[in-house]
Amino acid sequence: NTKITQSPRYLILGRANKSLECEQHLGHNAMYWYKQSAEKPPELMFLYNLKQLIRNETVPSRFIPECPDSSKLLLHISAVDPEDSAVYFCASSPYTISNERLFFGHGTKLSVL
Amino acid sequence: GDSVTQTEGPVTVSESESLIINCTYSATSIAYPNLFWYVRYPGEGLQLLLKVITAGQKGSSRGFEATYNKETTSFHLQKASVQESDSAVYYCALGETNSAGNKLTFGIGTRVLVRP
Numbered sequence: 001n002t003k004i005t006q007s008p009r010y011l012i013l014g015r016a017n018k019s020l021e022c023e024q025h026l027g028h029n030a031m032y033w034y035k036q037s038a039e040k041p042p043e044l045m046f047l048y049n050l051k052q053l054i055r056n057e058t059v060p061s062r063f064i065p066e067c068p069d070s071s072k073l074l075l076h077i078s079a080v081d082p083e084d085s086a087v088y089f090c091a092s093s094p095y096t097i098s099n100e101r102l103f104f105g106h107g108t109k110l111s112v113l
Numbered sequence: 114g115d116s117v118t119q120t121e122g123p124v125t126v127s128e129s130e131s132l133i134i135n136c137t138y139s140a141t142s143i144a145y146p147n148l149f150w151y152v153r154y155p156g157e158g159l160q161l162l163l164k165v166i167t168a169g170q171k172g173s174s175r176g177f178e179a180t181y182n183k184e185t186t187s188f189h190l191q192k193a194s195v196q197e198s199d200s201a202v203y204y205c206a207l208g209e210t211n212s213a214g215n216k217l218t219f220g221i222g223t224r225v226l227v228r229p
Contacts, residue, residue: 039221041117041204041218041220041221044217054213054214055213055214055216089158091159093215096214096215097210098147098210098216099164099166099208100215101161101164102161105158107158
């Protein structure tokens with residue numbers, strides 16, 4: 001699936017600040033960040049619809065999402081913690097209804113030293 | 114909250130054998146959630162395999178089938194004859210929407226290895 005691109009693919013950090021990027025070329029209104037830790041299912045972090053943050057699951061405040069335009073999604077992480085080691089998936093869908101198919105990117109694997 | 118439980122992997126089967134991955138759900142936020150199977154092939158992102166949004170209906174794709182059973186709250190995935198290309202991680206998921214937008218709740222995933 002090259003229609004949703006994420007960068008970087010791999011990220012190894014000490015206690016630093018970093019941003020993950022996602023871009024979708026599908027013309028979708030909704031964009032999501034999901035986090036998948038080892039041995040756990042993917043879990044929703046944030047949902048944007050038409051650039052507005054409409055769903056914010058219980059996420060530490062060091063994670064700050066940003067949606068500069070309807071095709072781009074960023075995730076800023078400050079002072080990462082070892083528990084943040086995970087794969088972060090970006091996804092998009094045409095609308096925000098429960099029967100929508102989500103389109104996922106390949107993910108960014110974050111390893112915190 | 115909502116939850117999804119599925120067969121623990123890895124599941125190893127030989128080519129042309131049948132496969133079943135069990136999935137049961139608990140939906141506290143919605144009476145009749147939408148149900149999905151997503152798959153992640155090696156080196157690729159998650160993609161939709163099939164979905165069913167009406168209880169009692171069956172979905173099918175690429176030889177896989179799953180029936181939405183609201184009595185047993187199950188959505189098992191089956192294939193009669195697997196191929197090596199079916200080696201992947203399969204995720205059962207429940208979809209719900211509230212005033213804050215939609216959300217997928219995933220199971221932990223089942224890794225399937227198909228031996229040639």
